[in-house]
Amino acid sequence: MTATTSRPVGKRLTLGSFLGSGFLWLYALIAIAPLVLMVLNSFRTMPEMAKSPLGLPLEPSLTSYQKAWITADFQTYFFNSIFVTVASVLLSTAVSLLAAYAFARTKSRIFTLLEGTFLSGLMLPVYLAILPLFFLLDSLGMVSNLWSLILVYAALGIPFSTFVLTGFFRQLPIELDEAAKLDGAGSFTTFLRVHLPLVRPAIATVIVFRFVPVWNDFFYPLILIRDQKAYTLPVGITRFFGEYQTDWATLFAGLTLATIPLVVLFLLATKQIVSGLTAGMSK
Amino acid sequence: MPVTKTRRSRHTGITLSRRAGMVFVLPALILFVIFILYPLVTALSYSLFDWTGIVRGDFSVLDNYVTIFTQLPYKDAIPNAFVHNILLFVGAMVFQNTIGLGLAVLLHRVRRFKRFFQTVYTLPYLVSPLVVGYLWSLMLSPLFGPVNAILKGVGLDALAQPWLGNPTTAIWVVVFVTAWQWVGFPVLLYGAALGGIPDEIDEAASLDGASSWQRFRDITGPLLLPAIGTVSVLTFIGAMEAFAIPYALGGSAGNPAGATDVLSLLFYRTAFESGSSNAIGTSSAIATLLFLFIFGVALLMTWLMRRAERRLY
Numbered sequence: 221m222t223a224t225t226s227r228p229v230g231k232r233l234t235l236g237s238f239l240g241s242g243f244l245w246l247y248a249l250i251a252i253a254p255l256v257l258m259v260l261n262s263f264r265t266m267p268e269m270a271k272s273p274l275g276l277p278l279e280p281s282l283t284s285y286q287k288a289w290i291t292a293d294f295q296t297y298f299f300n301s302i303f304v305t306v307a308s309v310l311l312s313t314a315v316s317l318l319a320a321y322a323f324a325r326t327k328s329r330i331f332t333l334l335e336g337t338f339l340s341g342l343m344l345p346v347y348l349a350i351l352p353l354f355f356l357l358d359s360l361g362m363v364s365n366l367w368s369l370i371l372v373y374a375a376l377g378i379p380f381s382t383f384v385l386t387g388f389f390r391q392l393p394i395e396l397d398e399a400a401k402l403d404g405a406g407s408f409t410t411f412l413r414v415h416l417p418l419v420r421p422a423i424a425t426v427i428v429f430r431f432v433p434v435w436n437d438f439f440y441p442l443i444l445i446r447d448q449k450a451y452t453l454p455v456g457i458t459r460f461f462g463e464y465q466t467d468w469a470t471l472f473a474g475l476t477l478a479t480i481p482l483v484v485l486f487l488l489a490t491k492q493i494v495s496g497l498t499a500g501m502s503k
Numbered sequence: 504m505p506v507t508k509t510r511r512s513r514h515t516g517i518t519l520s521r522r523a524g525m526v527f528v529l530p531a532l533i534l535f536v537i538f539i540l541y542p543l544v545t546a547l548s549y550s551l552f553d554w555t556g557i558v559r560g561d562f563s564v565l566d567n568y569v570t571i572f573t574q575l576p577y578k579d580a581i582p583n584a585f586v587h588n589i590l591l592f593v594g595a596m597v598f599q600n601t602i603g604l605g606l607a608v609l610l611h612r613v614r615r616f617k618r619f620f621q622t623v624y625t626l627p628y629l630v631s632p633l634v635v636g637y638l639w640s641l642m643l644s645p646l647f648g649p650v651n652a653i654l655k656g657v658g659l660d661a662l663a664q665p666w667l668g669n670p671t672t673a674i675w676v677v678v679f680v681t682a683w684q685w686v687g688f689p690v691l692l693y694g695a696a697l698g699g700i701p702d703e704i705d706e707a708a709s710l711d712g713a714s715s716w717q718r719f720r721d722i723t724g725p726l727l728l729p730a731i732g733t734v735s736v737l738t739f740i741g742a743m744e745a746f747a748i749p750y751a752l753g754g755s756a757g758n759p760a761g762a763t764d765v766l767s768l769l770f771y772r773t774a775f776e777s778g779s780s781n782a783i784g785t786s787s788a789i790a791t792l793l794f795l796f797i798f799g800v801a802l803l804m805t806w807l808m809r810r811a812e813r814r815l816y
Contacts, residue, residue, distance in 0.1 A: 240609045244616075247606055248623045251687070255626060257649055258638055273652040315531040322527035325519045334528060341539060345744055345797045347767075348790040349542035351549060351774060351783060355557070356542065375538035378531050397518040407523050436631035438747045443775065454633045454747070461637055468641060475634050482629050490622060 255479075262472035269468055284469035285477070292464065294477055296449060297456030300366060301435060302481075304452055308370040309430045312377030313423060320382045321411050324389030325397065335386065341379030347439050354443060364447040372440055377430045384429075388422035389415065421492075428489045432482060453478045546794075550787035555780050567781070567788035577773075577785065584757070584764045587674055587749075591681055591765070592742035598682035599689040599734060604727075606686075607693035608719075621694070625687035632684060636751025639680045643667055667752060670762035677749050677763050684748070685741065689734045696730035697723070725815055732808035736801055743797045746771070766793050 261269060262284055263277035288294045323335045353372065354363070362368040392415060400410040438454035445451055451459070457474060464470050519527070550567050553560040571577040610620055627635060643650050645665040654663040666672050700723065708718050746767040749757060755772055757764025770793065773779070774786035 237612070241613065244606065244609055244613065244620055247602065248620055250683070251627055252623050254638055254642055255630070257642070269647055273647045273649040274656075315534060318527045319531035322519060322524040326521065326524040328521055328524070330521070331524060331528070334532065337540075338531070338535060341535070343740070343798060343801050344543070345740070345794055346539050346543060347744070348770065348794045349539075349546040351787060351790075352542040352545035353538065356537075371534065372538050375534040378535050378539075382531065394518065401518070407519055410518075411527075432629055436633070436747075438631070438633045438750070443771075454631055457633060457637065458750075468647065471637070471641065475638055478634050479630050482631075483626075486622070486626070486629055490618075 258472050258479075259476055262469060262476045264469055266467060266469055281469075284467075284473035287467075287470045288460075288473040288477060292460050292470065292474065293448075294453075294456065294460075294474055297451050297453045298477065300450060301453040304366055304369045304373065305431055305434045308373035308434055309377065309427055311370065312374040312381055312430060313426055315374070316378055316381030316385055316426070317416070317419075317423070318411075319378070320385035320389050321415060323382065323386045324392075335382070338379050338382050341376075342383065346376065350439075350443055357444060364445050364450050366445075366450055368444050369440060369452070372444070373430075373434045373437070377426075377434070381426045381430065384426050385419065385422055388419045392418055424489070425492050428485065428492045431485060435482065546787055547791050549783055550791045552784060553781060554783040557783065563784070567784040568792070570781075570785055571788050571792075577789075580761065580764065580769055581766070581789070583761055584766045584769045587677070587757075587763065587765050588743050588745065590674060590678055591745055592739055594675075594678035595682045595685055595738050595742060596735065598679075599686055599738065600731065603686045603689040604693055607690045607697060608723075610690065610694055611697040621691065624690045627684045628687040630684070632747035633751050635680060635684050636748040639676070639683075640667060640752055643676060668759060670759050673753060673759060673762045677745075677752055680752065681742070681745065681748050685738070688737075689730075692730050692734055693727060696727050700726050728815065729808070729812055732804070732811070736804045736808070739804060740797060740801055743793070743800075 257274075260277055263280040263282070264275065265281055265283070268275060268277075289298075319334075319338070323331055357363050357365075357368045396414055396418075397410055400414050405413065436454065437452075438458075441452045441455045442458075445455060448459070457478060460474055461471065464474075549559075551562060551564065553563040553566065571581060606620075606624065610617060613620075642648055643666040645651060645663075645668065650666070651663040654660065664672065666676050704722055705718055708722055713721070744767060745765050749763050749765045749768055753759070753763030755768055755776060757768055766789070770786055770789045773789060774782055777786075779785065
């Protein structure tokens with residue numbers, strides 16, 4: 221009895237809780253094992269893998285990374301992806317901030333209508349309109365140009381970004397605007413100097429949340445990018461998988477390279493990701 | 504004038520004039536109209552014309568829609584792909600609401616390693632679907648694939664097989680890999696919903712003698728319903744839009760022999776790989792129907808969910 225008094229009632233170690241934590245660990249293994257194998261095998265060589273598919277990289281080799289990065293041109297794909305993702309997320313966030321501020325600080329039917337139109341983009345499968353988009357960009361001579369991806373992704377980010385940011389701007393008290401106005405600030409100065417610093421957490425959420433789908437997107441570059449020099453990572457990977465079919469170590473290295481920025485982002489912004497994924501539940 | 508303005512803004516929250524507001528909205532509006540609204544409206548109109556290559560011909564009313572339901576390969580390929588999309592939806596729903604829900608409930612009770620588990624379960628959700636698909640294709644490879652190696656290692660040699668080469672197992676691989684990637688999201692969402700239920704309710708029911716299964720069925724379950732509804736709608740949209748995972752596992756043709764084909768792949772092939780002279784017309788008809796189906800069902804599900812919630816509370 222004395223031994224258990226320190227534990228709150230109902231938190232005793234029962235068979236049920238033992239099985240429960242066993243299940244948590246087992247699923248953790250199922251979720252992480254393929255990713256761990258991907259990283260481990262990227263440091264091994266093909267003969268090692270053929271001998272034992274599940275071994276540890278006892279003599280870690282970086283040859284496969286060198287091959288993927290230089291010979292298979294991952295450096296080009298990687299920097300294209302970085303450029304497209306960063307530029308489109310920044311552009312999308314900037315225009316969404318301006319629009320969200322207007323939605324939160326006006327009351328007129330036209331703005332309600334516009335806000336609703338933007339919001340509908342959250343549920344519409346807009347990727348199905350790829351043909352007219354392709355012809356439009358083609359007529360502008362922008363097919364295979366990274367800016368076509370940047371502009372499309374920036375537009376695709378508007379529904380989610382304005383939705384999150386408008387909610388934040390609405391929470392800021394109107395007295396802030398009045399005080400700024402009394403100090404002689406115009407509406408743009410008020411937005412820039414007073415509101416923007418206050419919605420910084422929301423900006424972080426929006427940036428993190430748009431980064432992931434843009435970085436991972438495969439559909440748009442598959443159709444809009446026809447020149448190998450302008451491939452982003454996902455399209456680059458499909459080509460690479462055709463060419464290096466039998467060179468597993470290099471394939472694993474390529475997959476790992478495409479995943480690293482996301483893991484770095486996740487570790488830097490776990491809080492934003494966990495709270496952002498569950499944001500819809502706080503209503 | 505300044506007096507009335509202050510009074511108005513205090514009551515309605517207005518600080519921007521209509522003109523200033525328009526200036527703020529304009530950059531986003533321009534991007535949205537050019538790259539989203541215009542293509543959407545135009546895509547719909549494409550399906551109503553007869554095309555020769557990229558030259559638009561006569562207005563053909565619903566001819567393209569008749570074609571995709573009466574002519575080969577479309578009349579066989581569409582139902583085939585549609586069934587696979589539905590399997591993806593049902594498979595992911597079952598996976599998320601058994602294993603996913605179970606993990607969320609267990610995770611709600613533990614204190615130690617909670618963040619660790621959350622992180623590990625969410626990681627696959629963040630990785631590119633294309634990378635996930637290719638990674639699993641290597642894992643399941645009949646030659647050096649670790650999955651078959653493990654099966655042989657534990658004496659289940661009979662189960663080891665070319666998972667993606669066999670038409671009956673291939674679609675289940677796509678279903679499993681999709682569910683595996685998505686499960687982290689419901690775990691987090693259900694976890695947040697469980698966190699929102701006050702402990703007192705559970706304790707009170709416990710004092711009244713309710714067993715833990717009764718408490719789950721009558722208290723926790725119904726309170727989780729909004730979260731389950733949200734997950735269902737998003738899973739439906741995701742399953743109907745599936746593209747990258749099936750592409751990585753079965754190529755754009757949905758190999759072997761269309762066993763992993765889905766509607767988005769069919770649309771892509773029809774539009775860009777078919778070589779048919781009316782590719783634009785037929786693919787736009789497929790796109791329009793898929794568009795209306797996804798949007799319509801998503802709206803219907805949201806409406807049903809709201810109604811169910813209103814009945815319950």
